[in-house]
Amino acid sequence: MSFRERVYAVVMRVPAGRVMGYGHVGAVLGSPRLARQVGWALASLPRDTTVPWHRILRSSGRLALQGDPARGMLQRALLEDEGIVFEADCLPMARYGWMPP
Template sequence: MTPFTENVVTIIRSIPEGKVMTYGQIARLAGSPRAARQVVRILHSMSKKHRLPWHRVVNVKGQIALQEDEAYNEQVLSLEAEGVQVGLGGVIDLEKYQWEPPSGHL
């Protein structure tokens, strides 16, 4: 695993229940601000193996990015079970639910 990938996995694991982070935010914290798409690939390929809370990661607009119905619904249900309100179109209020790790936390 590359250092960037290790950082991404660590960051995703650290997202608390009831909070979300964006792909770009994770990329920035992991050391590569322009690598949001790489975060998507890491989530896609490593979520099961590393038991990542993939459902806590959303796009920059606070939207669930998944298009496939089953995965989309699973993400909505998982977030709602943690107390995150998911609005129409899969939109989450980032001002309310976005997690900002404390400096030096990761």
């Protein structure tokens, strides 16, 4: 089982309308310092994937993909479709954040 597959397994557990930070996913995988590797795993995801990659955000609830406007807008649109309300490019992790039981 590769690192990627473990990342996908965690991300796919996140219910609609909830989000997780890269560091949180890394923490579930073993260490909060795996954030970058989580990012790498999602970056190598195919476009037609069923993995809800848009539910993974940067720390403090800021959106990832800020360097890529096209995908950034897509991520925001997907999250809003799930009922998440943004507060000026950020969203309250305290409310939408999720951790596996």
